[in-house]
Amino acid sequence: MRAIREIEGVDRDRFAREILPSGRPAVLRGLAAEWPAVRAAARPGGVAGYLAAFGAGSACEMIVGPPAIEGRLFYDADMTGLNFTREPGSLGQLLSRLADAALASAPPTLAVQSLDARASLPGFAEENGIDLIDPAIGPRLWIGNRVVVATHQDMMENIAVVVAGRRRFTLFPPEQAGNLAIGPLEFTPAGTPVSLVDAEAPDLARFPRFAAALAQAETAELAPGDAIFIPYMWWHHVRSLDAFNLLANYWWSTTPPAQPGLAPIDALVHARLAIGDLPERQRAAWRAMFELAVFDGDCAHIPPARRGIRGAMTEAAKARLRRQLGQLMAR
Structure with a gap:
């Protein structure tokens, strides 16, 4: 797989003039290196305390999977259900369970996905932000341990900022949809269709067309403070590599509003x-x-x-x- 292109020193003008119109992914190294949350992540346990100060009691829906799934959030064996459950909880409960899981030899999979930072952690977005896009666009937070998110796409432009832990991104162009063995549109792990292929250990005997997708894949590993631009409807597989991971992402649309009732x-x-x-x-x-x-x-x-x-x-x-x-x- 090719490495995703890397660009440093990006400002709002360059992003709007060069990177966004290209429709190509880009790694933006060090974009958020000065965020207080990123600096807190450099201290053992520091980012958990930093988050808790904004709202440990904030309600959230926790994703919980058994150790056997090894972090891969997916379907169950016969695709009649999912291999994880959702439980009501709070940010404080999640942080506590993540701390306990970090000490376990076979930890459960734990995560909170797409948490609205402005609604749930007032003040976080004001202390930690990017100036590449409209400031009205707020971040959503993804917190968990060694979670693996199956290859999927979003019908939005996306800048994702790694705050704590490391993440590996593997991207495929939109036109590779036919080679990715996409699963059901109506029944999905998290609202958007996913590839049935394990992108890190593909069964090419079962999914031979995936080899063509791999030939067009791009990949990068991001550290705290790094960001990645994922263009509209690019397929992406994401692996969190550490016992505690935090990502902030910004979704927005550059297309005219859809006709009412006609997406x-x-x-x-x-x-x-x-x-x-x-x-x-x-x-x-x-x-x-x-x-x-x-x-x-x-x-x-x-x-x-x-x-x-x-x-x-x-x-x-x-x-x-x-x-x-x-x-x-x-x-």
């Missing part, structure tokens, strides 16, 4: 229902039409007033189409 994933589901059971010859014909009407966008040969859904539509025209779609789906 891209909804269009995907609708298309699957409408086209998925057609004969292959008909599916091939519709594949060409989708390429033409949705992805190509070239309709310069049509007078602007006659381009319909392929051209620029007024908000009134979009609203009319939404009503028509609603009536069709209600039949």
Whole structure:
């Protein structure tokens, strides 16, 4: 696998002008080296105390897995359930259990994922922030021990900052989706579809197409203070390497707001229902039409007033189409 490109000394202008438009991942070494939380992480147990000072009683949902899963949050053996449970708790309880687990020879898997820092730990975001994006975008915190998150993607731009512990990221371009053996869309470990392949020990006999994905993979190991930019819908596998890990990530969208009630994933589901059971010859014909009407966008040969859904539509025209779609789906 290739190393993810590394960029130092990034400011907001360079990020907006060069890195974000490239649509390529980038490691931003030392971006958060001066964060108080990162400095606290350099002291044994320091970051746990630092977090607790902001709100040890903050409620959170804890992920708990048995030692046997060795940190890999995934499906159970027959994919009828998951290999971990979710328990109500508090940040203080999680920190205490992580401290105990660090001393165990076969520790359980423990984590809190996507904790809204501003809501749960008031003051954390103000002391620890980045100036590359809109300051209104707040961090979400990911706290745990040696957790392994299966290859997945997010429909957002993402800057992830490693605060404590080390993390290894393995990324795949969006176009590798067909080679990643993606699991169910409706039943997932954490809300987004995941690859069924163990990216660190792939069974290429069972998943031979994954070899092509590996040929396009990029990887990097990040230390406290380092950050990574993960572009929109890039697939990423993440392994936390230490007994205590803390990551702060920033999600945001650079795309126009979706039509009310019409997110891209909804269009995907609708298309699957409408086209998925057609004969292959008909599916091939519709594949060409989708390429033409949705992805190509070239309709310069049509007078602007006659381009319909392929051209620029007024908000009134979009609203009319939404009503028509609603009536069709209600039949």
